Every structure is written in structure tokens, then in C-alpha cells.
Amino acid sequence: MRKRHKLARGVAVVGAGMSKFGIYKDRNSKDFFVEAFQDMRTSVDKGFDPKDIEALYIGNFTNDFFVHQAHWGPILSDLIGHTPKPATRTEGACASSALSFREGVFAIASGFYDIVLVGGVEDMSKRTTEEVTEGLAMASISYEREAGFTFPGVFGALATAYFHQYGANREHLMNVTIKSHNNAPLNPRAQYNMTIREIMNAKIEKCKAKGESVSPWTTEKEFLSDPVANPVVAWPMHLFDCCPISDGASCMLLVAEDIARNFTDKPLYVAGIGQGSGRGLHAADSLTYFEATRYAAKEAYEMSGLKPEDIQFAEVHDCFSIAEIIHIEDIGFFKPGEGYKAVAEGHTRLDGSKPINTSGGLKCKGHPVGATGVGQLYEIWKQLRGEAGARQIPNKNLRVGATQNLGGTGGTCTMTILERR
Secondary structure (H helix, E strand, O other), rough: OOOOOOOOOOOEEEEEEEEEOOOOOOHHHHHHHHHHHHHHHOOOOOOHHHHOEEEEEEOOOOOOHOOOOOOOOHHHHHHHHOOOEEEEEEOEEEEEHHHHHHHHHHHHHHHOOOOOEEEEEEEEEOHHHHHHOOOHHHOOOHHHHHOOHHHHHHHHHHHHHHHHOOOOOOHHHHHHHHHHHHHHHHHOOOOOOOHHHHHHHHHHHHHHHHHOOOOOOOOOHHHHHHOOOEEEOOOEEEEEEEEOOOOEEHHHHEEHHHHHHHOOOEEOOOOOOEEOOOHHHOOOOOOOOOOOHHHHHHHHHHHHOOOOOHHOOOEOOEEHHHHHHHHHHHHOOOOOOOOOHHHHHHOOOOOOOOEEOOOOOOHHOOOHHHHHEEEEEHHHHHHHOOOOOOHHOOOOOOEEEEEEEOOOOEEEEEEEEEEOO
């Protein structure tokens, strides 16, 4: 029988911060991290002295390539006055800061530290789209990269396989896109602040102002079906199925459970945490699920003693619209082949039975890859504390939320469950 792993000591989240995600040509990683760090400081209700932070774990994937600067642990440590205490960089592609969170949890659970700062940062916009694509492709298996199998192509292939096996189609991807764009304008930290209908209407008004012929769009799906307005990137992935290039940072303050209420009367507790690793796509049993995500979810559920039906909402790794559908199946919210139906029926909306990506997700909140894992946890923090504003889930008994984070073509996957007690 599999051993149920538990932390040797409980760990709590007592502060969380995030920069506004977007494209900032005149700012850099240090600027983004300071913004996130200051936001985190103000979120700690009873205050704290940054000098009490004993260790820093920072996730970053490709700043080495994007800005020709590596060794971000000590750079950011010095920036916030943390030196000479330890600072460690974690790298797991798009799951880099989920790993920093995981390492911070283990450092406290071991008893070695009591107060740890975790986070992530990425500065992507200083490169062209082609260069960003090349940089991100370094997270793929070598044969995939050598074959030119970049991430839009990867997720196009996954979508094609999913369509073939379960009967879904492009309209089901549009449901994910429309939902994400409805949530994002409610999030002041999100990169995109317009719904699909607002984008459609803005294009209509622009054509009218220029005296050009106006396309006869009346619905969001008519707009998304127009190959001019929404061109193919890697079929069936179209432009609005893809997350943007983003800059940004995120961070969280973790402490031992027994001192959590010295910092806040509303701490969140780490209920479950899991990580899995995956093989290259050539060795995958199927292109319709991620083996590593299923393993990570199993670990997190076993540790927490919870089941998928106990998780009230989640942030999942929707780098492409098909990814959200696959992930909500892999973490057990819906049966294989049922995820796209659940989205179509409204279950994943803000007011649905299982809200997904209330932040707008990677698709609309943005995806500065090194910051994404903790950025997802930031949304769980806001929702469980009842501080999500206009996007607050309308459930007065919101107690358990989770994140699922994917790195590469499924090579590194994590799941984290937080709870309010």
C-alpha cells in the first residue's frame, strides 16, 4: 500500500504579492520583483520585518537567454536586503516558481527554517516573438526542439488528438477563451482587460472610423471563427487560443504553522503538494492527458486526505485553451473526455460549480513563465481570503483551492492545495 506522505511540520502562507503582468520595455526583473515584494509586504495584516526572512527560493526559467543574465537568487536577495542569507534559484520551465514554493514548504517542514520567501520572475518582452519561441522551446525534449516542434505545435497536436478521441471541436476551445476573457477584466493585475465581445466591438468601431467594410460579427464565436480576426497559429490553435508574452513577478511569505497567527488572523495552510515528471511526447501513452500531472495530483490528494470533489476552485495551466480542458480532467475534476462538456455547460465559470482560472488564467492574466506558479497561488490567496473583488467567487463558504502548473511538454508538473481553516 502506498505511504501517505505528510509534512513533519505544518506550513502556512501569511502574505502574497504580484506585479501587474504585461509587456514593459522600460522595466526589468528587479523592478517586477520589487513591485511583487512590496505588494506582499502590505498583505501581511500584522506586519513583519523583512530581516526575519531566513531563506529565499526564486523561480526563473530563461532570463539567461532573454536578458543575458543568470544567477537571479543572489541578485534578488541583494535587492531586498536579504544578503548574506541563502538564496536559491529553482528551474522547472513554466513550473519554476511552483518548485520554489515546494522547496520553501519543505525547508520549513524540516524544521530548519521558520520564515521563508518564495517567488518567481521572468522578463520576456525584450526579445522578438521568434526569439521568445526559441527560448521557451529549450523546455522541450531535445528531439522535439530539433524537429521544430515548438509549443503552439505541441498543443495543436494535443488538441487534434483530443478532438479525435472525444469528439470535441474548435467551438469548445472558444468556450475556454471567452470565459478567460470574461474573468480577466475583473483582475487589476491581469495583462488583458477586455472581453472577447469588447475586442470584437472595438474592431468594428475601428473599421467604421476608417471607412472600411465592417465584418458581420454578431457573437463572440462568429468573431473567433473569422480567420482574419483570429488567424491560425498551429491548427487547431488560433491566435486567441494562445497565452501572450509577458513580464512579471510574484512572491509569497511562508511560515511555520505554529507562528502563522503572529502575522495574520487569516493564514492559509498547505494541505497538499505534489510533483510529477513526464516523458517526451514520443513515449507518451496518449496525447490526451499528462502522466506527470496525474501523478502530482495523486500525491497532493493523498497528502491532504481530500478528493477532487473537495476542491472548490482551481487555477490550472492554460497556456493554450486545450490545456485547460486536459488539466481539469487530469486533476480529477471531470472524467476523461468530459472536460470540454463541463466548460460548455458553464461549470467552470466564476459562478459555476467548479470555477477555473478566475484570475483570467495564463491566457489572459499573462504568463511570465518563472512567475506563473506562485502567480497562480496568489489567486488562491485572494479568493480564500475573500479579497478578489469583482471576481470573487460567490460562495460564502470558500475553504479549499488548488493550483496545477505544467513545465515544458509535461516534463515537470505540480499540484498544490491550500485551505482556510
